[in-house]
Amino acid sequence: MKRLFPAYPLFVKDPYFSIWAQTEILNEKDVIFWTGTEKKLYGYIKVDGEVYSFLGNAKNCKRAKQLSLSVSAFTTDYTFKAGKAKLSVSFVSPLPPDILRLLSCPVCYMNYTVKGAKSAEVIIVADQCLCYNGEDGVVCGGVEKTANFEAAHFGLKGQNALSCDWDEICADWGYWYLCGERAYYASAEACEKYIKDGTPLEENGGSKALMASSKALSGKIMLGFDDTASINYFGDILKGYYLENDSISEALEETFKTSLETDKYLAEFDKRLTKRAAKFGKEYINILYASLRQSVGAHKLVKDKDGQLLFLSKECRSNGCIGTVDVSYPSMPLYLLYNPELVRAMLRPIFKFAKMPVWKYDFAPHDVGSYPNCCGQVYGLREQKEISFKYVHVNGDKTRPTVWTLPADADVFSYESQMPVEECANVLIMLAAAYKADGSLDMVNNEFDTLEKWVNYLVKFGLKPENQLCTDDFSGHLKNNLNLAIKAVVGIACFAEICKALGKAEAYAKYRKTAEEYVAEITGFAKKFNHLPLTWDTGEETYSLKYNVAFDKILGLKLFPEELCESEIDYYLTKANEYGVPLDNRAEFTKSDWLVWTACLTNSLKKQRKLLQGIDAYLRQSEDRLPFGDWYETKTGRLIGFRNRTVVGGHFILLLLSVEK
Numbered sequence: 001m002k003r004l005f006p007a008y009p010l011f012v013k014d015p016y017f018s019i020w021a022q023t024e025i026l027n028e029k030d031v032i033f034w035t036g037t038e039k040k041l042y043g044y045i046k047v048d049g050e051v052y053s054f055l056g057n058a059k060n061c062k063r064a065k066q067l068s069l070s071v072s073a074f075t076t077d078y079t080f081k082a083g084k085a086k087l088s089v090s091f092v093s094p095l096p097p098d099i100l101r102l103l104s105c106p107v108c109y110m111n112y113t114v115k116g117a118k119s120a121e122v123i124i125v126a127d128q129c130l131c132y133n134g135e136d137g138v139v140c141g142g143v144e145k146t147a148n149f150e151a152a153h154f155g156l157k158g159q160n161a162l163s164c165d166w167d168e169i170c171a172d173w174g175y176w177y178l179c180g181e182r183a184y185y186a187s188a189e190a191c192e193k194y195i196k197d198g199t200p201l202e203e204n205g206g207s208k209a210l211m212a213s214s215k216a217l218s219g220k221i222m223l224g225f226d227d228t229a230s231i232n233y234f235g236d237i238l239k240g241y242y243l244e245n246d247s248i249s250e251a252l253e254e255t256f257k258t259s260l261e262t263d264k265y266l267a268e269f270d271k272r273l274t275k276r277a278a279k280f281g282k283e284y285i286n287i288l289y290a291s292l293r294q295s296v297g298a299h300k301l302v303k304d305k306d307g308q309l310l311f312l313s314k315e316c317r318s319n320g321c322i323g324t325v326d327v328s329y330p331s332m333p334l335y336l337l338y339n340p341e342l343v344r345a346m347l348r349p350i351f352k353f354a355k356m357p358v359w360k361y362d363f364a365p366h367d368v369g370s371y372p373n374c375c376g377q378v379y380g381l382r383e384q385k386e387i388s389f390k391y392v393h394v395n396g397d398k399t400r401p402t403v404w405t406l407p408a409d410a411d412v413f414s415y416e417s418q419m420p421v422e423e424c425a426n427v428l429i430m431l432a433a434a435y436k437a438d439g440s441l442d443m444v445n446n447e448f449d450t451l452e453k454w455v456n457y458l459v460k461f462g463l464k465p466e467n468q469l470c471t472d473d474f475s476g477h478l479k480n481n482l483n484l485a486i487k488a489v490v491g492i493a494c495f496a497e498i499c500k501a502l503g504k505a506e507a508y509a510k511y512r513k514t515a516e517e518y519v520a521e522i523t524g525f526a527k528k529f530n531h532l533p534l535t536w537d538t539g540e541e542t543y544s545l546k547y548n549v550a551f552d553k554i555l556g557l558k559l560f561p562e563e564l565c566e567s568e569i570d571y572y573l574t575k576a577n578e579y580g581v582p583l584d585n586r587a588e589f590t591k592s593d594w595l596v597w598t599a600c601l602t603n604s605l606k607k608q609r610k611l612l613q614g615i616d617a618y619l620r621q622s623e624d625r626l627p628f629g630d631w632y633e634t635k636t637g638r639l640i641g642f643r644n645r646t647v648v649g650g651h652f653i654l655l656l657l658s659v660e661k
Contacts, residue, residue: 001024001025001069002024004024004290005286005289005290005628006619006624006627007020007021007625007626008020008022008071009297009627011091011093011108012095012293012294013225014106014227014298015300015372016171016225016227018644019041020032021076022625024069026054026066027054027057027058027064029056033170034316034626034643034644035168035170035644036643037168039127040056040125040129041056041126042055043125044123045064045080045085045114047114047119050082050083051195052064052080054082054089064087065082066079067080071290072266073266073273073289074093074266074270074293075266076090076091077090084117085116085120086116087113089110090110091110092108092109092259093108093293093297094262096265096266097334097335097339097342098339100241100301100339101241101242103241103301104240104301105242105251106226106243106248107177107252108224109220110124111219111263112219112221113218119215119217120215120217121213121215122180123211124178124211124213124221124223125195125211126178126209126210126223127207128207128209130176131156131176132170133164138156139155140154140155140157141185141210146249149179149181149183150179150180150181150183150212151183152184152210152211152212153176153210154176154208155174155175156173159174159228160172161174161229161237162232165320165369166320166370167317167319168317173227173228174227175228176223176225177210177226178210178221179221179222179223179252179256180214180219180222181216181219182212182213183210183212183213184212185210186208186209187206187209191211222252222255222256224252226243226247226248230300230302231300231302231373232373233302233349234375234376234404235402236304236305238302238304240300241309277654280605280612280654283615283616284654286616287592287612287615287651288651291334292652294627294644295334295646295647296334296649298316298644299312299314299646300312300314301342308348309342310345311335311345311346312346312371313327315367315371317629317642317645318641319379321367321370321371321378322367322370322371323369324379325350325364325365325419325423326366326426326471327646327647328343328426328430329430330471330593330597330650331346331648331649331650332346332430332434332650333649333652333655334649336433336437340433340434340437340438340440341438343431344440346430347427347431349374353365353374353376353377354450356376357406357407358376358403358407360408361418362457363418363423363424363454364420364423364424365377365423366380366418366419375402375403375404376403376405376406378403379417380413381412381413381414382413416469417469418468418469419471420457420461421484424457424458424462424488424491425458425487425490425491427454428454428455428458429490429494429551431444431494432495432555433555435497436497436555441502444502445502448498448502451498452495455491458492459511461488462488462489462491462518463488463489464536465480465484465488470484472583472584472591472594474589476586479537480535480537482522482536483547483548485536486522489519489522490552490559492511492514493515493552494551496510496511515559522560523561531567531568531571534584534586543572543584543585544584545590545594545595546568546598546601547594547598547600549565549600549601550600550601550653553657562603565601565602566603566604569598572611573610576611577634577635578634579614579615579632579634579636580592580614581598581614588633588635589631589632589633589634590632591630591647592651593630593648595614596611596650596653596654599612600653622637622639624638626643626644628648629641630643630647
């Protein structure tokens, strides 16, 4: 079976509803949560008295022979041969960024069709391990019957919603729903006996399971998750966007009734996407397919108590932070394309926290807490014994203190762990890009004073940054980082554009002039070399990907000359390894999002495709069978740390160069 991705999204909705296949053959291994934890989710088809498994590493039955595997923007599709029957299944995760109700509806489903048999039964079984992390827990459940389907559900008997906010965890609260023509809550043993010989199910002891079955030759089985509470937003407990006003039962009913319409819309979305991306080659389309569901599904969409949208990311497999600015920045191209308001929804929590007394810096925060708790920035947080301010340990897991409630004189942050230039510029570029995409000035109007403070920080410290942390410091901190300086310059120019849009002509002229003066200094420095070095105080023996020029081109700021950009690309291509160009000269690893951003620097389609080919090869060949890891080795293709992060939304950036209005 031809490989496409390291892991395949099956049922993906948010950071706690994220189930993947880790091999091409769907019935070869058990499925996993995005963390890599195995989950027992099994699929069977009963034909002519025989039972065949098609999903998960099921025991004690024949395995259907897989015939094909394909993917689209929102589906992962398989065909199998089971005796004389042919089974087609399509795992659908409806996550269109332009339809918020559908994006946030906490239900995925598997469409199926059986051909070559007069009768058959398709069955999905979910083990109770879906309900918790690690060791077994005590679950409870039941079955609800509607006019259209039956819904079985289970969850932990004792729940403490939002209780653990570390990184690589599944939710151990909420309730899972499995729906079909018939549905059952029973012991795993009883389900196994039913599948094997039709023994009637009855409630008994042992490990519990949900089972849904359908005897129609075509239909669907739905999987839903009611998390009961989604986000702690500075003390306000918020439910998901959909579940704020509707119940999980209504979500399941709506999905059942509208899935054909949804399938049609998703197919049309996919068709438009592939048409737009076609000129960049089949490799690029594969990268986008591997990215879309992952990026959207690593966010949670909610509304605050004032009805404003919040689109909150989890920094998956990098530290678990919520609403991280330097995660939102690389992810934004996908959302600029389809729904710029989601970019603003990423930033609202940042502005809210930045106005709180405990945040006394004149630059932007890095994050607003640890998912799913917006408790105030936790990056660079110091334990303060004198005010009894510590991490809280619950059953071996860490939860975070309420940073946002602390007074102005609470000295709780380490300056060395802040990203001042990085985050200030990120916010300015994001808001200018969102304005360019849809023309809305509401947020920049409301937050102008804060933005002015942050742009002045860039004017003072951005051109030749001090030795401070930035998003690319995997090989250590740098003083005089040139790529960071470029980001600062673009950020200053973006603020100038904001001023222009608001009719502030004098401020526009002032900040535009500053940006141009800084660009002149950078380009003057560049004339000494055949490419820009890593820092102001290094030479031609160094380099780094100057991906921060991308939004200069996308927004038409006309700061950096094209000849400089082309010479940069030409140099990078001389450094390319099998799986891409390293991030800089200090190590052989790269970041896939920044590689695609770098491709924006050139007008040559040929050069762009060369940069993309390494990422596609990584997806198809890496030994690490986990969701898309954006940080990996360019020689071996081995994943280093990150996976399932929202930043892969940045892979859509090339489409911003030629947006269809």
